[in-house]
Amino acid sequence: MNAYPNISAIASLIADPSRAVFMEALLDGRALPAGELAYMAGVTPQTASNHLAKLVEGGLLVVERQGRHRYYRLASHDIAFLIETMASIAPPxxxxxxxxxxxxxxxxxxxxxxxxxxxxxxxxxxxxxxxxxxxxxxxxxxxxxxxxxxxxxxxxxxxxxxxxxxxxxxxxxxxxxxxxxxxxxxxxxxxxxxxxxxxxxxxxxxxxxxxxxxxxxxxxxxxxxxxxxx
Known part of the structure; x- marks a missing residue:
């Protein structure tokens, strides 16, 4: 059994194109609503909600509730550092x-x-x-x-x-x-x-x-x- 942390679990969360768009959009430190993130990724609000729930469950995003609205942001500086580092080795x-x-x-x-x-x-x-x-x-x-x-x-x-x-x-x-x-x-x-x-x-x-x-x-x-x- 591999004793190394399961990086594939995190990699699989980020690998989806829509989720990747969400992560990149939140790199400026803002908290954004699901509807705006759905628009950026070109997916339906329901699809965006499903993706966002998985990212929150995986510890990559946190959700903040303000009244009836939910706002999502990156969970930490370490997550931002991870995304920026991945972007530096990704193809242009x-x-x-x-x-x-x-x-x-x-x-x-x-x-x-x-x-x-x-x-x-x-x-x-x-x-x-x-x-x-x-x-x-x-x-x-x-x-x-x-x-x-x-x-x-x-x-x-x-x-x-x-x-x-x-x-x-x-x-x-x-x-x-x-x-x-x-x-x-x-x-x-x-x-x-x-x-x-x-x-x-x-x-x-x-x-x-x-x-x-x-x-x-x-x-x-x-x-x-x-x-x-x-």
Whole structure:
């Protein structure tokens, strides 16, 4: 008997095309109703409900009830990390329309990966922080190391990492970017970077999409602060 955890149970849940669409749609951290997820996958509400029930039972999604409505979201950061990692090794999509091409370009440029930034923007942030010495990579660990000068700079930039103690969450996790095939930053630091840039008005999420727009103020600010040219 194989003593290894039964990964086939999780793989079979994600393997269904409709369920895969649900998981990908929830990667921006939102909780969405079954009807909206059904529309995205092109299935009936009843079919969507059956699929969602299996994902909840399998521990991949959680459901939140608000009155008569049910909203679904990913169960944890680990689930988001799993989906993004799978996307990084999956074959590229075949672009068949201008709309699809535009969507792919927007997502590749800048997007949310659960609660942190990915795409070209996420990679540029990671590269700049490494170059400045605010994070360090020894090439062996799955997390970036933050030296003292890094903590000092993040604090000056309005990023609070003070509640890092007492939590099992990674501070600066390497997350493989599916469009760039390189690492961006997830974990607590990734979440705080996304929050702070949005708070400053340097980025804003596009309605109904994981795509993120960098504002003109943001382009100027990123250039001045970190030497990032977009």
């Amino acid at each position: 999509v075949s672009v068949r329309s201008l709309k699809q091409s535009d969507q792919l370009q927007q997502l590749s440029s800048a997007r949310t990966c659960y609660n942190h930034l990915a795409g070209k923007l996420g990679i540029a942030l990671c590269d700049a922080l490494l170059q400045k010495g605010y994070i360090e990579d020894d090439g062996q660990n799955k997390d970036y190391h933050i030296p003292t000068k890094g903590y000092e700079w993040f604090e000056s930039f309005g990023i609070d990492l003070s509640h890092r103690s007492g939590t099992r969450r990674a501070i600066a996790r390497k997350c493989l970017d599916w469009s760039e095939r390189r690492f961006h930053i997830s974990g607590l630091l990734g979440d705080q970077l996304e929050r702070r840039l949005a708070e400053l008005g340097w980025t804003r999420r596009k309605t109904g999409s994981r795509a993120v727009e960098v504002t003109e103020e943001g382009k100027q600010g990123l250039s001045n602060m970190l030497g990032i040219v977009l």
